[in-house]
Amino acid sequence: MSKFKQTSISDIILDIVIYTSLFILTFSIIIPILHIFSVSLSDSEAVLGLKVGIWPVGFTIESYSKIFTTKLIPNAFKNSVIYTLVGTVINLSLTALTAYPLSKKELTLRKLYMTLIIITMYIGGGLIPMLLLIRGLGLFDTMWSLILPGAIATGNLLMLRSFFQTIPAELEESAKIDGANDFLIFISIVIPTSKAALATIGLFYAVGHWNSFMGAIIYLQSFEKMPLQVILREIVIKGTRLDALAYQDPLESMKSEAWSTRMKYATLFVSMIPMMMVYPFVQKYFVKGVMIGSLKG
Known part of the structure; x- marks a missing residue:
């Protein structure tokens, strides 16, 4: 007792x-x-006057009005949404299509494929060769230069492969008895069973695309194609004012330090909204999904 x-x-x-x-x-x-x-x-x-804590003082929506009436931020926001949505769909599709056959022991040369894939986690081609490759493929200054080079993340691929290995083989065998081929089994059985894993990995991919800015700095030249994170970098790190970035009248771009701070914070908060809106919908899958790499080696 x-x-x-x-x-x-x-x-x-x-x-x-x-x-x-x-x-x-x-x-x-x-x-x-x-x-x-x-x-x-x-x-x-x-x-x-440093009077603001966690509650607005002298309430005004002037910062947000300026953000959404200037073409710069809405255009960058739209670019980031497009890059994130398209990139995540491509990431999940290619990762799942690659991980599924690699989860099968009967796959010919499976160990060789796994060895070659794992090597990419430790050895990369480098920045200059990648830039030359992007130029050679005609992807420079296009959306695809930000999406295709990282279409499959090795770590996510290995985690999803581990999850696919935990799916009971009896489910697939019963489907084969009913006449289903491998692709139909993948679509009708494997994908619905793997919602938690796909939601978790999809969130990893989406956050990566949303927060990425280095690729855009290297591979994009057109300012109108830049994602929101590059604009945030200009505003927050370099301290560039929104009006100066939008190439408006220089007299209008001469704002006070307080005004610049308000614009920085408003832009920062706007950039947080998409991820804060998405996470509650995938939260129920996240707890189970984060364990996918530890279920089976």
């Missing part, structure tokens, strides 16, 4: 530690987001 009580007390202490840690972690994430949102909705005087 005393052992049971001792175990219960230890469980309670463990729960307290876990929930306290989660609360601190959540608090440390939410507070900066609230501060960014509040600064973007506050007036310049309050921002300049």
